[in-house]
Amino acid sequence: MSLACRELVVEYSGGGYVVRPIDGLSIDVERGELALLLGASGCGKTTLLSILAAILRPQRGTVRLNGCEVTTLGGRALTEYRRHSVGVVFQAFNLVPSLTAAENVQIPLRAAGAGARRARRRAEELLAQVGLGRRGTHRPGELSGGEQQRVAIARALALDPPLLLADEPTAHLDYMQIEGVLRLLREIADEGRMVVVATHDERMVPLADRAIELSPRNPQDDCSRALVRLADGETLFRQGDASDLVYVVEHGCVELLRALAGGGEQTVARHGPGEYFGELGPLFGLRRSATARAAGGATVVGVHVAEFRSGFRRRDTLDLGSQPG
Numbered sequence: 001m002s003l004a005c006r007e008l009v010v011e012y013s014g015g016g017y018v019v020r021p022i023d024g025l026s027i028d029v030e031r032g033e034l035a036l037l038l039g040a041s042g043c044g045k046t047t048l049l050s051i052l053a054a055i056l057r058p059q060r061g062t063v064r065l066n067g068c069e070v071t072t073l074g075g076r077a078l079t080e081y082r083r084h085s086v087g088v089v090f091q092a093f094n095l096v097p098s099l100t101a102a103e104n105v106q107i108p109l110r111a112a113g114a115g116a117r118r119a120r121r122r123a124e125e126l127l128a129q130v131g132l133g134r135r136g137t138h139r140p141g142e143l144s145g146g147e148q149q150r151v152a153i154a155r156a157l158a159l160d161p162p163l164l165l166a167d168e169p170t171a172h173l174d175y176m177q178i179e180g181v182l183r184l185l186r187e188i189a190d191e192g193r194m195v196v197v198a199t200h201d202e203r204m205v206p207l208a209d210r211a212i213e214l215s216p217r218n219p220q221d222d223c224s225r226a227l228v229r230l231a232d233g234e235t236l237f238r239q240g241d242a243s244d245l246v247y248v249v250e251h252g253c254v255e256l257l258r259a260l261a262g263g264g265e266q267t268v269a270r271h272g273p274g275e276y277f278g279e280l281g282p283l284f285g286l287r288r289s290a291t292a293r294a295a296g297g298a299t300v301v302g303v304h305v306a307e308f309r310s311g312f313r314r315r316d317t318l319d320l321g322s323q324p325g
Contacts (some may be wrong), residue, residue: 001030001162002065003052003194007063010047011257013261020049022058023240023287027212029196034189035205037198040285045198046215048163052196053086056079065163067258083112088155089166093148095140099254101127101151102136108158117148126154130184144179153184166197170204182207226302230254230294241288245302249273252298256290270295279308 012024016194021044037045040126051057051063052236055068063070065085073081095104105123106114114122127136131151138224140148149169166185170178178201186207197204205211226245230236236247239259247254249271256277258263271277281288282305 001192001194002064003027003029003163003196003235003285004062004064005048005052006017006064008051008063010044010051010056010060011059016261017266018239018259018261022051022214025061025214029210031194032192032211034186034195036204036208036211037214038100038200038202038205042198042283043214043285045214046167049132049167049196049198052163052294053088053165054081054132060083062322076187077171084159085161086163086165087159087161087167089149089152089156089164091168091171093140093172095148095151095155097140099134100137101143101147101154104115105142105155105158108155122158123154126157126190127151129157131180133320144177145173146180149173149177149181150184150292153181153188157188160293164193164195166195168199168201169197169201170199170201170219176204194213201274227298228299228302230298232294232297234294236292236294237288239288239291241290242279243286245304246276246279246282247300247302248276250299250301253295254298255293255295257293258290265291283308 005027008022009020010027011020013019013020021042025048027035039045049058051058055075057071060100061071068081070081096107102120102123105126106119109122110117124136127133130153132147132154133149135143135147140151143151146207169181169185173181182204185197186194228236236254251273254271254277255267256269257267260266269277278288278292280286
C-alpha cells in the first residue's frame with residue numbers, strides 16, 4: 001500500500017491575483033509510515049489534506065492511493081473512496097455535542113449501512129483502542145480536549161481506512177494532552193496505516209518517518225551576502241518561489257509584479273537604491289508573493305534573515321508591512 005502525489009498544482013484567485021498555495025508538489029508515503037506536513041499558516045497544509053481526502057481537486061497533478069487515481073474519481077466511486085479509503089481528523093474535532101462519544105463514533109458506520117448492534121460493537125472497540133473505553137457514554141462537553149481528539153480519531157478509523165489524515169491535531173491541546181495524542185498517531189501508523197499529519201508543531205518530528213516541509217526554511221546562521229547584477233527585464237525571483245534572502249537595491253530599479261487572475265501582471269511596487277524588499281517571505285516562512293524583475297538594469301544585495309534581523313537596513317524609515325515578496 002502506498003500514497004503517491006505527483007506535480008500537484010492548486011491555483012485560485014485572491015483579490016484579483018493568482019495564488020498557488022501548492023505548486024509542483026510531489027510526495028510519497030508508504031504503509032506503516034507517519035508523515036508530517038510542516039509549515040507556517042497559509043503554506044498549503046490543509047489544502048493538501050483536502051486533495052488527499054478528495055474534497056478538493058487540483059488544477060494539475062495526480063494522486064494515487066494503492067494504485068487508484070484519486071483525482072479522476074467521480075460519482076459512486078468518489079463516495080466510496082471518501083467513505084472507505086480515507087479517514088479525516090479535523091482540527092476543531094467536529095463532534096456532535098448532543099451525542100455521546102460512542103454515538104459520535106457510530107456516525108460513519110450507520111451512514112455506510114451498518115446495523116445498530118454492529119455499529120455499537122465497533123465504536124466500543126475503537127474507543128477502547130484510543131484509551132476511552134470507559135468514556136463512551138459521555139458527551140463532548142464532558143470530555144477534555146485530548147479526549148475529544150481521541151474520539152475524533154476513533155471516528156475517523158470507524159470504517160478501517162488505509163489512510164488517516166489529521167489537521168493540526170495538537171492545536172487545541174495543552175502539553176499534558178499532546179503526548180497521548182502523538183503516541184496514538186504513531187501507534188496507528190505502526191498498525192499498518194498511512195498517517196499524514198498537517199502541523200506547525202515540530203515536537204512531532206522525532207515520531208515521524210518523514211517530514212515534508214511546505215514552507216521554505218532559512219539558514220539562520222548564514223550571514224553571507226549575495227551580490228546579484230540584473231539586466232533590464234531579468235527576473236530575480238518569481239511569485240510562488242521559496243523565499244531565502246532579503247534584498248537591498250544598490251543601483252537601478254526593481255519592480256515587484258503579481259500575476260492577475262485574468263492573465264498578465266500588475267506592478268505593485270518599485271524599489272530604488274537604498275530600499276529593501278522581499279523580507280516577508282523568509283521572515284515568516286512564506287513563498288514569494290510577487291515576482292521581482294529589474295527595470296532598466298539593477299544591482300541588488302541579498303542577505304539572510306539572521307543578518308536582516310540583527311539590524312541590517314539601508315533605509316530605516318521603510319515600513320516592514322509595505323514590502324511585498
